[in-house]
Each structure stands twice: as C-alpha cells, then as structure tokens.
Amino acid sequence: MKRAFASLALLSACATAPHAPPATPPTAPSATQNAPPANAGSPQGPVAAQSEIAPPSAPGVSDGSPVSSPSAPAKATASAARPKPTASASAIKPKPAKSSAPGAQSGPPAATVVAPDTTVTTSKPPVATAPAAAPLDLAALKQRLRDTNAIGVFTKLALKNQVDDLLGKFRGFYGGQLKISVAQLRQAYDLLVLKVLALLQDSDPALAKEIVASREAIWGLLSDPVKFATL
C-alpha cells in the first residue's frame, strides 16, 4: 500500500511537470510580425461582409474559396455593393478639437471624448464621470489581449487580421481612397468590439469589462484623424 502511494505521488508529479512552460507557442509572435499591414482597400472581415453585403461574400464560401477577408476582391465588392454616400468624405470627417492636445495619446483623449457627457449631466457629476473618465491605456490593453488565455492562438491571429483590416479602412478613409461613411466605420468597429467581447466574456470577464469601459475612448482615437495618425 505504501509502495502504491509512493508511486502515485511520483507519477502525479511527473504528469503535472510538463505543463509548466508558458502557453504561447513560439510561432505566434513571428506570425504576427510577418503579418503585412492591412490593405487600405480591404473593407472588412467576413462577418462584417455578411452583415452588410451578405450576397457577395456567400458565393465565395460555397465555392470553397478561402475565407480570410482577401483585400482585392473585397475592395471590389465594397465599392460595388455599397451605395455611394451622398456627402463627400471630407464633409463627414470628424474635426479634431483644437483645444485638446493633439500629440497626447493615452490620457487626454479619454477626457476629450467624454467631455460632452459630463457637461450634460450636471446634476450628478461624481457618479456620471467616474466610469467614463477612466484613462485609456491602449498598450496595456493590447498586452492583456495578447496574454489572455481566454482566446486561442488561431483566434488571436484572426482577430489581429480583422483589427488590421479595420485600421486599413480608417487609413483609406482619411487618405480619401476609400469611399465610406463614418457611420459605416463605426458599425465595423462596433462589430469587431462585440466579437472580442463575445470571446472574452466567459473566460476573462475582467478584460471584457475593461474593453467595454475603453470602447468610446478607443473610438475617439480612431475617429480623430490627428490622433489616428499618431497610433
């Protein structure tokens, strides 16, 4: 009996030992580094394509073509399927607030984004401003997303692809190459945030909560061409 327990302890130690190394496989960082910058013309990930222009994306799937939001065909569908906005892109472009410091990246943007809310709700300022005034630490958020165990490596890479696509869309929008409205960009952004939240909410609710809290601040960075240029 003693021998059985001794062997039990020994083998249980052996069984747990190999799982000590860190979870992230060595291929992930190199893959993300090799990932090319998102094409300005690529409009959206397949999910976004489904929700906005479902018919063009569906045939590609049924044909057995790879689904990874390829840049060139998607560009064509975006320009063909979407009705052209009547107002010009320059007219819709959000104008940066001159009063706020344009170079500042993390602290001030959150304050400038939530400023209208605080001025409107003058009756209960401490309660209303407390969650909204949380400073946005984009680098920390990115690191936490990289480190979380709630999302697998493949999923993280796919998410990164879609984030790059969205940033490419913003780049194209500000560069004038992509005819798209701010509302459409906001929709794509919201969709992506929802995807991230859906992946995180069960396994890493703290991070999900933090992303929800930073949602508007991140949009503030994206929707301001000056701040976006500093990203």
Added chain:
Amino acid sequence: MRKRQSGLAILAAVAGIGMAAGQAAEGPSLAKDLTSVIALLGLPCGEVVGVVHKGDNDNIASCKDGHRYHVFLNADGRVVAQKL
C-alpha cells in the same frame, strides 16, 4: 495483484487531472480555438468536433453540422478557413 490494479487506476486518474489542469493553464483547446476562428470568419460550423493536425498552424476541422474546413495560416500571416 488487486492492490496494484487499484493503484494504477488512481495513478491514471491523477495523471488525467494533471493533464486537464495543464490544458486549462494553456488556454482553450485546439477544437475550441478553431470553433472561434471559424465563427469569427463568419462561416457555418456550430462546433468543431474533430481536428486533424496537419502541421504547424495547419489543421482540418470537422464541424458538428457536417462542414469541414482547412484552417491554416497563409504566407501573409492571415488565418484562412477553406471549405472542403
């Protein structure tokens, strides 16, 4: 003989628990990861019930609804799900 058999059974159970704990620390299983990827790419699947590992970042996923996908990382660093 009986003692040895029961000892081995306990051993196997403990080893299994150890492996499960290790997996939990590593994050979601490959099947769950592929389920998320396929859903993220907007493809029908439901849930991945079988995975054939072909190589580094290269897998064949079999879905609960009968769909099969080749999920891999292409040369551009994009995750691709190709319907089979």
